[in-house]
Amino acid sequence: MTASTNIVWHESEVTKAARQRAKGHKSAVLWFTGLSASGKSTISVALETVLHQKAIHTYRLDGDNVRFGLNKNLGFSPEDRTENIRRIGEVSKLMIDAGLLTLTAFISPYREDRQQVRELLEPGEFIEVYVKASLESCEERDPKGLYKKARSGEIKGFTGIDAPYEEPENPEIVIDTDQLDVKGAIDLILAYLSDNGYI
Numbered sequence: 001m002t003a004s005t006n007i008v009w010h011e012s013e014v015t016k017a018a019r020q021r022a023k024g025h026k027s028a029v030l031w032f033t034g035l036s037a038s039g040k041s042t043i044s045v046a047l048e049t050v051l052h053q054k055a056i057h058t059y060r061l062d063g064d065n066v067r068f069g070l071n072k073n074l075g076f077s078p079e080d081r082t083e084n085i086r087r088i089g090e091v092s093k094l095m096i097d098a099g100l101l102t103l104t105a106f107i108s109p110y111r112e113d114r115q116q117v118r119e120l121l122e123p124g125e126f127i128e129v130y131v132k133a134s135l136e137s138c139e140e141r142d143p144k145g146l147y148k149k150a151r152s153g154e155i156k157g158f159t160g161i162d163a164p165y166e167e168p169e170n171p172e173i174v175i176d177t178d179q180l181d182v183k184g185a186i187d188l189i190l191a192y193l194s195d196n197g198y199i
């Protein structure tokens with residue numbers, strides 16, 4: 001549903017395919033999803049550096065960062081999380097159109113919300129990366145002290161404690177950070193991108 005009426009799509013002369021040719025690689029989104037402290041930010045930051053060194057044009061969107069700006073009006077209710085992911089899906093679509101290999105790091109706890117983003121994009125453009133770690137390890141890592149606050153009741157509706165996380169059913173890539181270190185994760189993702197002709 002679009003709220004505006006009397007709007008007409010205007011095509012550009014420079015196409016997505018032309019931008020991809022100019023950059024020498026495909027554009028897509030690596031959609032990292034997983035519990036808080038599972039490793040989404042750590043892995044996506046390190047991976048972006050490696051991709052950049054390989055002259056791949058990237059951009060990274062991160063949950064905390066986007067909530068300082070574009071999504072500053074959203075909280076953590078189920079409706080707000082859905083709207084958060086919808087907007088990031090749309091931003092990812094623009095970045096893909098611009099020819100960028102986009103990396104997103106959002107908990108994105110709802111399967112349906114992630115599916116909506118997949119459907120918004122063209123086949124092959126949505127690469128779901130499930131960053132898997134047990135709740136116990138995430139709680140033990142607790143880099144921001146948020147699990148502690150959630151356990152004490154200071155934060156309500158915290159993912160994994162008193163708000164749900166729905167695991168991906170068919171992710172393109174699974175990174176088990178209880179087993180794999182950051183370098184292992186990067187190697188796995190680079191192999192996927194290269195084997196599937198993205199880079």
Ligand SMILES: Nc1ncnc2c1ncn2[C@@H]1O[C@H](COP(=O)(O)OS(=O)(=O)O)[C@@H](OP(=O)(O)O)[C@H]1O
Nearest residue numbers: 036037063064076081084106107108109157158159
């Ligand atoms: N209630 C609650 N539940 C989960 N996370 C919380 C909450 N409150 C604040 N935070 C912090 O916000 C980061 C998650 O934001 P996201 O935009 O990725 O969340 S979501 O996709 O809309 O569910 C998350 O960042 P990460 O730890 O990087 O995942 C937390 O730092």
Ligand SMILES: Nc1ncnc2c1ncn2[C@@H]1O[C@H](COP(=O)(O)OP(=O)(O)O)[C@@H](O)[C@H]1O
Nearest residue numbers: 036037038039040041042141143177180181182
């Ligand atoms: N194999 C691993 N991969 C990624 N992070 C790990 C790993 N093992 C331990 N960590 C630690 O776990 C924490 C993950 O935090 P972060 O990347 O912010 O997660 P998220 O973005 O999912 O909330 C960091 O402190 C990181 O150093």
